[in-house]
Amino acid sequence: MRLEILNSGYTFGTKVLFAFIQLASRRPVPDAAKLVFYRADFYGDPMKKVTHEAMRGPSAWSVGDRELMAAFVSKTNECEFCIGAHTATAAGAYHDEARVTAVLSDLETAPIEEPLRATLRMLRKLTSEHAVDANDMRTLLATGVSRKRIEDALAVGFAFNTTNRLADAFGFFVPGPEGFESGAKYLLSRGYK
């Protein structure tokens, strides 16, 4: 990572934990995990609550749907680390990699439910233009997506519009497919706590 403190500025206890994770997973600790341990009271601890609540808290959207939203927001932001991480996690949650690949390559032709497609369209506009208007929301509500579901999707949008920026600003190392697979398994069993 571009800041030396994010590579080596951890407390002794955290360094021991990283060594343990590395031994158990036989992989380097992903930079996304490292970031939330750096001065965790400043950002990592409160942000983990935000992300866990958005991604694993109560919602009518499935875990797969929310991971797909995370991957799709990351694609819109062209954030390579987060695209890889959440494509693998969404594919694992759905047990269907083709569904995720189809959405990321062309949202309009992907074989998914219309309310999910319309929600992803709204997230794409919000992410790329930084704003949506009441007409966009009326269009989305008209597809049958409830207010609660829209609010839940916006919480995913917040979490990943934050994380994507940090990944690219700090220069997260982008692992290969095996690294993303390993991370996806962790996120599916433990969430973001």
Add this chain to the structure above:
Amino acid sequence: MEQKRTAHRAVVKRVLEGDGKASRAERRAAFDNTSLTEPLHGFISKVAKHPTQITDDDIAAVKASGLSEDQIFELVVCAAVGQATRQYQNALAALAMAISDEGS
């Protein structure tokens, strides 16, 4: 939803109002992406709007201006949380407007 909003408010409050190595005024300016001087202004604007364009040279320039790595860490976090918060609040307001129109 309320838990999600509460968790969001907590992270915003922590990065802006809690203790930090950068001043609260600097953190607020990075969060708002406003009132900063170069080279910090250009760097923070990239975090907010074009994060994929950030290079090692951008970080080097900000360091050379006298900021510590911990201050840069905090200001980048504030800029990212700030931009994502503006999006979030804009969309929640648009949703509330669409819902209130439906009810009228």
